[in-house]
Amino acid sequence: MSTEKSVPIDESHARWMNIDNGDGKPYGDGRTEKSNKPSSLEPENTSLLDGNIYDPTMLANIPWSQESQAKFKPGISPTSPGVGLVLRPLRIEDDQKGFLTLLAMLTSVGHVSAEDFRNQFEVMAMCPNSYYVTVIEDVEQGRVVGCATLIVEYKFIHSAGTRGRIEDVVVSDAYRGRQLGKLLLETLTLMGRHNVGCYKMSLECKDSLIKFYEQFGYEKDPGNNYLQQRFKV
């Protein structure tokens, strides 16, 4: 089992985090005051991953047959998700393949330009071992038809452990009921537990979906509550 706890801050990371580079001057990163985001991030980071948001070999190393909790009938897996389908990391061109349209079936997406998408993608790709945005593509159609994200948080507590959160789970209307939601959830849960080494994983959902998530081992945590506040941005 490989755990990926140690995350060195490389130079490009340091640059956009504005960390002192050793000569007493902070790196200039081209951020604008308005967005507080880098306007252009180093492309070598995403090219290292060949346009993927994380290393695709992660998906081949999931202990699927030994550890899968949900039942799949017929049997599918991360490497065999079904005829004409592929399960893979989000790619830098996936806004052209309906990724944002898919997310709009979950919640409000708002206006996201091609540049916004690319910037956000690169910010995530530059946080190593943190954003496992995973999609299912219908290869014949060239469309992204399902997605879910494992986000990994790095802690000082729990022996400098990592915890995982599942976010943004959605399967396109026309593809529902084909076990793709289950495939995404089981894949990311196993990845978080076994490949990343999370001590805890969690998600938020409506009452009607509790049963759906219980099949992967998630349980309600009595006495603990989910609190939130929203801001106009």
Ligand SMILES: CC(C)(COP(=O)(O)OP(=O)(O)OC[C@H]1O[C@@H](n2cnc3c(N)ncnc32)[C@H](O)[C@@H]1OP(=O)(O)O)[C@@H](O)C(=O)NCCC(=O)NCCS
């Ligand atoms: C929830 C969702 C991702 C499930 O995807 P899917 O590919 O249709 O699900 P699967 O085919 O893998 O379904 C597997 C099982 O979950 C059950 N299930 C699916 N959607 C469900 C729902 N909305 N409520 C309760 N159970 C549900 C199915 O009945 C099925 O049960 P079975 O295995 O006992 O037959 C999909 O319905 C969806 O995208 N919904 C809209 C977005 C959303 O609500 N996302 C979750 C945010 S927390």
